[in-house]
Amino acid sequence: MKSALEMLRGFGDHFEKVDVGNMLPQSYNMLVFSGMGGSGIVGEIMKSYLIKNGSNKPVFSIKGYELLPFVDKDALVVCISYSGDTEETISVFEQAIKVGAKIISISSGGKLEELSNKHGVPHIKIPTGYPPRYALGFMLNACLWLFGKEEEILDLKEDLKASSSRYEEVSKDIAKSLFGYVPIIYGTPLMEAAAYRFKTQINENSKTPAYNAYIPEMHHNEVVGYTNPDINQYLRFVIVADKKEHPRVSLRVNMTIDILKDKGFNPILISEEGNSYISRLLKNIYIGDFASYHLANMYGYDPLPVDIITYVKKRLQDG
Amino acid sequence: MKSALEMLRGFGDHFEKVDVGNMLPQSYNMLVFSGMGGSGIVGEIMKSYLIKNGSNKPVFSIKGYELLPFVDKDALVVCISYSGDTEETISVFEQAIKVGAKIISISSGGKLEELSNKHGVPHIKIPTGYPPRYALGFMLNACLWLFGKEEEILDLKEDLKASSSRYEEVSKDIAKSLFGYVPIIYGTPLMEAAAYRFKTQINENSKTPAYNAYIPEMHHNEVVGYTNPDINQYLRFVIVADKKEHPRVSLRVNMTIDILKDKGFNPILISEEGNSYISRLLKNIYIGDFASYHLANMYGYDPLPVDIITYVKKRLQDG
Numbered sequence: 001m002k003s004a005l006e007m008l009r010g011f012g013d014h015f016e017k018v019d020v021g022n023m024l025p026q027s028y029n030m031l032v033f034s035g036m037g038g039s040g041i042v043g044e045i046m047k048s049y050l051i052k053n054g055s056n057k058p059v060f061s062i063k064g065y066e067l068l069p070f071v072d073k074d075a076l077v078v079c080i081s082y083s084g085d086t087e088e089t090i091s092v093f094e095q096a097i098k099v100g101a102k103i104i105s106i107s108s109g110g111k112l113e114e115l116s117n118k119h120g121v122p123h124i125k126i127p128t129g130y131p132p133r134y135a136l137g138f139m140l141n142a143c144l145w146l147f148g149k150e151e152e153i154l155d156l157k158e159d160l161k162a163s164s165s166r167y168e169e170v171s172k173d174i175a176k177s178l179f180g181y182v183p184i185i186y187g188t189p190l191m192e193a194a195a196y197r198f199k200t201q202i203n204e205n206s207k208t209p210a211y212n213a214y215i216p217e218m219h220h221n222e223v224v225g226y227t228n229p230d231i232n233q234y235l236r237f238v239i240v241a242d243k244k245e246h247p248r249v250s251l252r253v254n255m256t257i258d259i260l261k262d263k264g265f266n267p268i269l270i271s272e273e274g275n276s277y278i279s280r281l282l283k284n285i286y287i288g289d290f291a292s293y294h295l296a297n298m299y300g301y302d303p304l305p306v307d308i309i310t311y312v313k314k315r316l317q318d319g
Numbered sequence: 320m321k322s323a324l325e326m327l328r329g330f331g332d333h334f335e336k337v338d339v340g341n342m343l344p345q346s347y348n349m350l351v352f353s354g355m356g357g358s359g360i361v362g363e364i365m366k367s368y369l370i371k372n373g374s375n376k377p378v379f380s381i382k383g384y385e386l387l388p389f390v391d392k393d394a395l396v397v398c399i400s401y402s403g404d405t406e407e408t409i410s411v412f413e414q415a416i417k418v419g420a421k422i423i424s425i426s427s428g429g430k431l432e433e434l435s436n437k438h439g440v441p442h443i444k445i446p447t448g449y450p451p452r453y454a455l456g457f458m459l460n461a462c463l464w465l466f467g468k469e470e471e472i473l474d475l476k477e478d479l480k481a482s483s484s485r486y487e488e489v490s491k492d493i494a495k496s497l498f499g500y501v502p503i504i505y506g507t508p509l510m511e512a513a514a515y516r517f518k519t520q521i522n523e524n525s526k527t528p529a530y531n532a533y534i535p536e537m538h539h540n541e542v543v544g545y546t547n548p549d550i551n552q553y554l555r556f557v558i559v560a561d562k563k564e565h566p567r568v569s570l571r572v573n574m575t576i577d578i579l580k581d582k583g584f585n586p587i588l589i590s591e592e593g594n595s596y597i598s599r600l601l602k603n604i605y606i607g608d609f610a611s612y613h614l615a616n617m618y619g620y621d622p623l624p625v626d627i628i629t630y631v632k633k634r635l636q637d638g
Contacts, residue, residue: 030377037539054388058349058377063536064508065565069373087567088535182501182550184530189383200540207546209554211503211530216407217382220356221519223627227526228618231501234553235528246384248406248635255634259627299547308542308578315574316567 004205004293004303007134009168011286012160014137015153018145023122025102028076030058031147032068032101034092035080037200038133042080042106044193045281046143052190052277053149065091073100078146080139082132084110087316097121106142108135131304133204136197136285144278152276159279160286163272167287174238174268174287175294178202181236183210185288186218186256188249190242194270194281198240198288205303206295215239216252223256226263237267240284242277323524323612323622326453328487330605331479333456334472337464342441344421347395349377351387351420352462353411354399356519357452361399361425363512364600365462371509371596372468384410392419397465399458401451403429406635416440425461427454450623452523455516455604463597471595478598479605482591486606493557493587493606494613497521500555502529504607505537505575507568509561513589513600517559517607524622525614534558535571542575545582556586559603561596 002010031050033043043061050059060068065088071077077096081089084107093112096103097119105116108128116123126138144153183202187195195212202210213222226232237260241253253269260267270287274280296303321329350369352362362380369378379387384407390396396415400408403426412431415422416438424435427447435442445457463472502521506514514531521529532541545551556579560572572588579586589606593599615622 036536040536040539051388056389058379058387058389060377063533065535065567066508068377069370070375070377091567180549182553184528189385203540203542203544207543208550209503209541209544209547211532213530214382216384217355217359219631220359220628221522222528223522223631224526224625225522225528226627227620228528230499230618231527234501248384248410251635251638252631255631259630299549301546306543308545309539311578312538312542312571312574316570319570 001129004134007130008289008293009164011137011289012157012164015141015157015160018124018142020124020145023104024146025076028057028102029074030060030071032060032062032071032075032077033080034062034077034089036063036086036088038131038136039080039082039086039089039139041136041193041197041200042139042143044196045140046147048190048193048281049278050147062092064088067092067095067099071096071099071101076102076104078104078106078143079112080106081110081112082108082130082135082139084108084112090115104146106139131306133201148278152278155275156279156282159274159283163283163286167290171287171290172294174291175298177266177268178236178291178295179298182234183208184235184237185210185212186215186237186239187212188215188241188245188253190245190277191240191281191284194240194284194288197285198238198292201289201292202295204306205292206299207301208295208299215256216249219252223259226259232263237265239267239269240288241269241271242280243271243273244277320448323453326449327608327612328483330456331476331483334460334476334479337443337461339443339464342423343465344395347376347421348393349379349390349395351379351381351390351394351396352399353381353396353408355382355405355407357450357455358399358401358405358408358458360455360512360516360519361458361462363515364459365466367509367512367600368597369466381411383407386411386414386418390415390418390420395421395423397462398422398424398431400426400429400431401454401458403427403431409434423465425458450625452520467597471597474594475598475601478593478602482602482605486609490606490609491613493610494617496585496587497555497610497614498617501553502527503554503556504529504531505534505556505558506531507534507560507564507572509564509596510559510600510603513559513603513607516604517557517611520608520611521614523625524611525618526620527614527618534575535568538571542578545578551582556584558586558588559607560588560590561599562590562592563596
């Protein structure tokens, strides 16, 4: 297996053309992504991307065992599991089969590939040999070739490759500011997926608790928590914002920074440029991915193993 | 204004019959709730409730300025703002008018009532004189009379009234275990809204940071964060679970408790009995509401004022 750093540096290379042939059904009335963890973030990103592009169909991202009750044969369900063995996603796949929904599956192999072959479900196979979270590019790329715009994907690829070495450096300062604290990541509406990804990357790579919340919702509750200095002292803050948010959201980002500064914090703002929304989203994610890697190093943890997840899976097998 | 404790004790009294006449349109193709903070949680609860009851229509809960792009004249949009002046909800209302959607609004007055009258939109007026989060019962009750089952609402009301004094007591131990730490609240799929409500009530009532995450998703990332004892020491954990979850979720709840105990924590499990799902959900929420009140007292904070939210609103007015 490649090193974590080699995998991170190669993120842009994941966005190679995928031949999706005539896999996409001619019509469907809603689109449901199913996946967990490093595979589930793909559904969150795709939901944001499609809604931002004005999707005329409802889009859902499910993280759990249960298909939504209003999904029927007219829906398209995209099941994504890097290993192909995630039990929640297999459960959703089986329910989707039962209601006769249209399905596409994405995995590096496993039970999801087997079941897809058995049921004649179109399957996109992606490369093996990565921890799921380091294979985000492959899974997302498959979805973008299914539902995205070719010029945006090619642009994104170049943007990521051009940014890699710079992000590897600038993210060191972010890691430094988070070291020794509970990282709290705020996302604006267009950057919710990036904020959540950063939280989970700190969990898995840096083996450290981290949490996320969203602007503007956090202005209605979370900000009051800043009142308590005894508890606040354990936290450090990052805001992931898009440059092209609703103007009132951008105003709220500035206000959040001011309020945090007033409380003695120095929040970090991540808000990269990019020609397309998907490019800005992935570049913001890329910086967080690197920062979680550096934070792991600072704590002396190997970013790759995730022993407690391995333990959970073992216990689930034992029943 | 009543005291916080008086308002908490009266929660069950909010569930009086509401005459919704023929407010509900005969047909609609999807249901969208719009609201923020203490009003927004109503949409989260209703989404869970309708999906649990097997809704045959897509249900969404929006927290923000933007209506979803696939909402058109066939959708029903329910706009909820306790004050009636929440700018995000007003923005969604105006967009819903623009696309010709069917709308119902709920507020204690404010701009939302005015706009509803102007546009001939059915409006449910609820009592004034409460902070929004203490008026949850009134707002939710209105929605339940619109979309719920009468026997469940009556049952819920009795359940809440019968539990009040016991919950006021048992929640003291929960507050004690959270005092001095960052509370982390986990919710199972059916209790996501309860976990989020508890987080926000700690923020607003206890003036203290608190965060939430969800089972099973947190088994795919968050659990790895337990590796880092230097940062974990700042946290304390609560799990809000439904008694009738998917069996694999219930297994995962037990595993999460075991893992946390193994790390030296003593997580609290909130999982009340109740005849209906909505009753169990609201009872779990009720315990958290009381616990956040006690936690405020322990820190010496008045649970009612939310100065930083007041400041945010003021600055938004200034533009």
